[in-house]
Amino acid sequence: MNIRNHIPNALTCCNLAVGFYACILALNGNYAGTMTAILLAAVFDFADGLAARLLKTCSAIGKDLDSLADIVSFGVAPGMILFDFIDRMQQTVVWPHPLLGKMFLAGAFAVPVFSALRLAKFNNDMRQGTSFIGLPVPAHAVFWVSLVNAVSSSLAETGFCAGLSFHRFSVYETGVPLQFVLAFTAVLAVATSLLLVSTVPMFSMKMSSLKWKGNEIRYLLACLSVVFVVCFGVFGLTLTILCYILLSIFNRQNK
Numbered sequence: 001m002n003i004r005n006h007i008p009n010a011l012t013c014c015n016l017a018v019g020f021y022a023c024i025l026a027l028n029g030n031y032a033g034t035m036t037a038i039l040l041a042a043v044f045d046f047a048d049g050l051a052a053r054l055l056k057t058c059s060a061i062g063k064d065l066d067s068l069a070d071i072v073s074f075g076v077a078p079g080m081i082l083f084d085f086i087d088r089m090q091q092t093v094v095w096p097h098p099l100l101g102k103m104f105l106a107g108a109f110a111v112p113v114f115s116a117l118r119l120a121k122f123n124n125d126m127r128q129g130t131s132f133i134g135l136p137v138p139a140h141a142v143f144w145v146s147l148v149n150a151v152s153s154s155l156a157e158t159g160f161c162a163g164l165s166f167h168r169f170s171v172y173e174t175g176v177p178l179q180f181v182l183a184f185t186a187v188l189a190v191a192t193s194l195l196l197v198s199t200v201p202m203f204s205m206k207m208s209s210l211k212w213k214g215n216e217i218r219y220l221l222a223c224l225s226v227v228f229v230v231c232f233g234v235f236g237l238t239l240t241i242l243c244y245i246l247l248s249i250f251n252r253q254n255k
Contacts, residue, residue: 005057005170011048012065015041019073029088029151033233034081035145041073042138049206053146067119074141083108085148086185093178107186111144114193121197132202135195139202139241143192146237151181202248218249243244 022037048066052058086108090101115137122132205218212219224243228236 004055004196007055008048008052008057009062009065010053011044012062012069014071014075015044015048018044019077022073022077023080026077029084031081031085031145031149034077035149038073038145039075041069041077042223044141045070045073045138061072063123067123070119070137071116071135072113075112075119078141078144079108079111079115081148082111082144082185082189085152086182086217086224087186089178089182093182101182104182104186107189111140112191114196116194131204134200135192135197135202135245137196139244140192140196143241144189146234150233150235157204190198192228200245201247201251202244202245203251217247221247 004204018037018041022034022041024035025037037172044065048062083105090104093101095101118134118137121134203217205221221240221244225236225240228239228243230236232239
């Protein structure tokens with residue numbers, strides 16, 4: 001048995017295992033831990049593809065296994081943390097009817113559902129070898145877990161990433177009505193989930209070389225992400241994904 005042939009799949013399984021752990025943490029309301037697990041899953045997701053290309057061990061099974069792992073790590077896990085976040089907020093509001101608060105939970109279901117559709121489309125679309133069509137599910141997951149952490153008081157309570165989080169933000173300290181926050185969150189969840197299955201071209205961070213020419217937009221995003229994280233802490237990750245979307249649109253218009 002050639003062990004090198006199994007290295008990419010082993011890394012994919014690590015992605016799946018960490019994604020499963022992220023789901024457990026989300027169930028317990030540990031937002032900071034969930035975000036850490038999903039970011040680690042993203043590292044494994046990048047590593048398995050890199051290993052498969054370097055070792056030339058790409059296979060149909062590996063491709064399907066990667067999608068199965070991704071739906072857990074970047075579909076179910078962020079959907080669960082978003083569900084818990086919305087549920088906790090709606091319980092603090094006095095509603096004329098109990099069902100009014102519960103209806104906002106529907107936004108969280110859009111995340112895993114459209115993530116699954118995105119992954120199914122990706123596996124059957126030969127045009128997405130070097131770039132993407134629609135927002136990649138890992139980027140979508142990072143957007144939501146970082147945003148939930150940034151607007152949740154749990155971040156301030158746990159002191160997670162205190163070295164990076166110079167600017168902590170809590171919804172409960174802004175005076176913004178929670179009804180508005182709930183409605184905005186639910187609508188945004190559906191909107192970003194629809195972006196997963198859109199036809200908007202998105203550039204990939206994969207580089208064939210380290211040269212500046214041809215990778216300008218990738219280096220620009222990397223530099224901006226560092227600035228965002230240093231200046232805004234966890235919320236900087238949210239801004240990075242927003243910047244990625246805008247740069248992809250700008251890049252498309254200039255081609």
